[in-house]
Amino acid sequence: MIRVKFSAFAIAVTALVSAGALAAMAQEEAEQPNPPRLNWTFSGMFGIYDKAQLQRGFQVYKEVCSTCHALSIPFRELSDFGGPGFTDDQVKTLAATYQVTNAEPNDKGEIFKRPATPADIIPRPEAYPNDQAAAAAFGKAPPDMALLAKALKYERGFPWFVFDALPGLEYQEMGADYIHAILTGYTKPDDPQWNLYFPGHKIAMPQPITNGAVDYKDGTPPTLDNYANDIAAFLSWAAEPNLVERKRIGLRVMIFLFVFAALLYFTKKRIWEWAH
Amino acid sequence: MSGPSTYVPKSAIGRWFESRLPMMGLVHSSFIAYPVPRNLNYMWTFGAILSFMLVAQIVTGIVLAMHYVPSASEAFSSVNFRIMRDVNYGWLIRYMHSNGASLFFLAGYIHMFRGLYYGSFKPPREVLWIIGVIIYFLMMATAFMGYVLPWGSMSFAGATVITNLTSAIPIVGNSIAHWLWGGFAVGGPTLNRFFSLHYLLPFIIAAFVGLHVWALHVAGQNNPDGVEVKDVARDTVAFTPYATIKDVLGLSVFLILYAWLIFYIPNYLLDADNSNPANPLATPAHVVPEWYLLPFYAMLRAIPSKLMGVIVLFAAIVVLAFVPWLDRSPVKSAKYRPSYRFFFWVFVAICIGLGYLGSQEPTEGLALIARIFTFGYFAFFLIIMPVLSFTEKTKPIPTSIADAVLTKTKTAAVAAG
Numbered sequence: 001m002i003r004v005k006f007s008a009f010a011i012a013v014t015a016l017v018s019a020g021a022l023a024a025m026a027q028e029e030a031e032q033p034n035p036p037r038l039n040w041t042f043s044g045m046f047g048i049y050d051k052a053q054l055q056r057g058f059q060v061y062k063e064v065c066s067t068c069h070a071l072s073i074p075f076r077e078l079s080d081f082g083g084p085g086f087t088d089d090q091v092k093t094l095a096a097t098y099q100v101t102n103a104e105p106n107d108k109g110e111i112f113k114r115p116a117t118p119a120d121i122i123p124r125p126e127a128y129p130n131d132q133a134a135a136a137a138f139g140k141a142p143p144d145m146a147l148l149a150k151a152l153k154y155e156r157g158f159p160w161f162v163f164d165a166l167p168g169l170e171y172q173e174m175g176a177d178y179i180h181a182i183l184t185g186y187t188k189p190d191d192p193q194w195n196l197y198f199p200g201h202k203i204a205m206p207q208p209i210t211n212g213a214v215d216y217k218d219g220t221p222p223t224l225d226n227y228a229n230d231i232a233a234f235l236s237w238a239a240e241p242n243l244v245e246r247k248r249i250g251l252r253v254m255i256f257l258f259v260f261a262a263l264l265y266f267t268k269k270r271i272w273e274w275a276h
Numbered sequence: 277m278s279g280p281s282t283y284v285p286k287s288a289i290g291r292w293f294e295s296r297l298p299m300m301g302l303v304h305s306s307f308i309a310y311p312v313p314r315n316l317n318y319m320w321t322f323g324a325i326l327s328f329m330l331v332a333q334i335v336t337g338i339v340l341a342m343h344y345v346p347s348a349s350e351a352f353s354s355v356n357f358r359i360m361r362d363v364n365y366g367w368l369i370r371y372m373h374s375n376g377a378s379l380f381f382l383a384g385y386i387h388m389f390r391g392l393y394y395g396s397f398k399p400p401r402e403v404l405w406i407i408g409v410i411i412y413f414l415m416m417a418t419a420f421m422g423y424v425l426p427w428g429s430m431s432f433a434g435a436t437v438i439t440n441l442t443s444a445i446p447i448v449g450n451s452i453a454h455w456l457w458g459g460f461a462v463g464g465p466t467l468n469r470f471f472s473l474h475y476l477l478p479f480i481i482a483a484f485v486g487l488h489v490w491a492l493h494v495a496g497q498n499n500p501d502g503v504e505v506k507d508v509a510r511d512t513v514a515f516t517p518y519a520t521i522k523d524v525l526g527l528s529v530f531l532i533l534y535a536w537l538i539f540y541i542p543n544y545l546l547d548a549d550n551s552n553p554a555n556p557l558a559t560p561a562h563v564v565p566e567w568y569l570l571p572f573y574a575m576l577r578a579i580p581s582k583l584m585g586v587i588v589l590f591a592a593i594v595v596l597a598f599v600p601w602l603d604r605s606p607v608k609s610a611k612y613r614p615s616y617r618f619f620f621w622v623f624v625a626i627c628i629g630l631g632y633l634g635s636q637e638p639t640e641g642l643a644l645i646a647r648i649f650t651f652g653y654f655a656f657f658l659i660i661m662p663v664l665s666f667t668e669k670t671k672p673i674p675t676s677i678a679d680a681v682l683t684k685t686k687t688a689a690v691a692a693g
Binding site: 151251261267 | 314356357360361367368371513517518521522524525528529531532535536538539540541542543544547548549551552561632681
């Protein structure tokens with residue numbers, strides 16, 4: 001009992017000292033709102049990607065984002081397990097609509113262009129053949145979107161970052177929330193580069209998408225909020241394409257480990273019976 | 277603790293082999309017949325857990341090295357695209373390895389704090405403890421170099437910050453930094469040598485672990501009551517099955533935590549900035565090391581002078597090696613040392629507090645708290661330990677391990693009845 005009291009006291013002292021610093025910091029960051037936390041089909045222990053949503057997200061990427069942003073993943077991933085669920089034929093047809101430069105010259109030593117195959121990386125935006133060209137136009141090169149959802153974060157602060165690791169509360173969708181927040185954060189109509197959620201509010205990307213910019217074929221309302229949701233989900237998949245398989249294997253591993261640990265517990269009790 | 281082997285091979289082949297190379301006898305005396313104190317608690321399973329994690333890191337690391345390309349232009353994509361997407365179960369191996377490093381340190385810290393709490397560094401275990409400090413230092417070097425290998429922007433920034441520390445050394449500092457980098461800044465040559473050393477160091481760690489286990493088996497294990505084994509028959513039980521079953525149970529519970537990280541929150545401990553490729557022109561807004569190095573990072577930043585900061589950083593690790601001579605109290609276990617126990621928990625809180633401070637943007641106010649905590653860290657070793665050695669009024673210790681166990685059982689029986 002005494003031990004518990006002492007340690008509780010020691011921890012309380014340290015917590016008090018840190019709390020003062022924390023309060024000061026919280027005040028500093030008050031004017032920069034954090035992205036709202038949304039519900040995603042792929043969050044939680046059993047969350048998986050929504051195929052229809054990823055397909056819509058890909059449509060948004062293709063028709064809007066791809067003007068400036070590269071997405072350096074091979075076409076074939078679009079038909080992989082757990083992803084947008086395009087068929088192999090759909091991917092083949094899609095790839096063939098792009099022209100790529102062959103890596104090797106032909107027999108005559110000429111570099112040539114050919115239609116893309118599913119094994120090719122999705123080509124960069126034609127208007128910006130390299131980052132420098134894009135930076136010259138926008139002041140900053142638009143980032144490649146392949147890992148974007150994993151590369152974005154905002155400070156969660158104590159104690160939230162502790163809860164973010166706990167079963168049932170786990171938070172791995174920070175990037176998706178961030179992308180959705182940025183796309184819906186252009187709240188000053190007179191300044192297309194002012195963003196509520198971007199640190200410092202001054203963003204190099206002018207408002208990229210507004211209501212009605214993309215025609216959905218499945219009847220989903222063509223609103224900015226839906227676009228933002230769908231592209232955020234799509235980019236989450238692009239950054240973490242193995243999520244569905246990972247959680248599926250994880251569940252089996254967890255069940256095994258819990259049963260194994262329980263059996264060991266009873267074995268241990270039996271073995272140690274006489275020694276106590 | 278270990279006497280002549282009592283192992284008798286059952287088969288003719290076994291006898292033939294044993295008389296030429298007594299390997300089975302060594303295994304038998306070390307891991308089967310080896311007597312362990314019967315009052316060990318689950319804090320003593322972390323040695324086995326750490327051994328498991330070392331092997332897991334080496335095995336997953338060897339597989340990753342088969343697919344990794346240690347070049348400044350290819351490293352990032354070989355990790356984030358080839359290994360994570362194209363290699364069969366590459367994502368699993370990589371998440372095992374990157375999260376495994378964190379759990380290796382978590383287990384290591386529990387193991388070290390346990391040693392401090394129960395006085396496991398005291399005679400006759402000083403050498404055992406110092407070997408442990410060496411392993412800890414090697415682990416930090418290995419983890420740091422491993423973190424550079426994915427060549428993300430945080431890898432690059434981390435490599436720059438840490439290697440730049442050498443430039444604080446007067447006169448020769450810059451030359452040493454250039455020598456470490458293989459150039460005039462962190463770049464391709466730095467990455468290649470870090471890969472080479474990151475592959476080498478785990479095997480050196482394994483060698484030191486061998487020495488650590490050897491020293492342990494000579495001195496015998498400490499135990500929660502901190503009294504030495506007096507009567508092997510009454511005070512100890514055989515390693516197998518008693519300690520083995522506890523170790524495997526402890527390990528399997530630990531693996532549940534490991535699996536939770538790998539399969540459900542694999543990116544929780546990884547910095548998002550490391551999903552951007554290394555770019556010397558774009559440093560992350562906020563450079564932070566991995567969590568297990570944060571307390572030292574906080575100390576480094578707390579000291580205004582760079583050279584002093586580096587000295588304090590290394591002193592914080594080196595001071596651990598002197599603990600056996602700083603704490604001279606004849607009573608080992610904090611169970612019977614109320615004052616030491618209090619300061620121990622303050623020390624734990626200080627380490628956690630320093631870790632938190634290391635993760636925050638440095639401000640004037642936080643720097644002051646970090647300085648106070650840094651002082652507290654050193655005060656625990658350099659003031660509290662020597663002073664308590666002579667002034668503390670300790671509680672009576674049990675006469676033997678068997679007595680400690682029997683009293684506990686009796687009290688429990690009375691309480692239950």
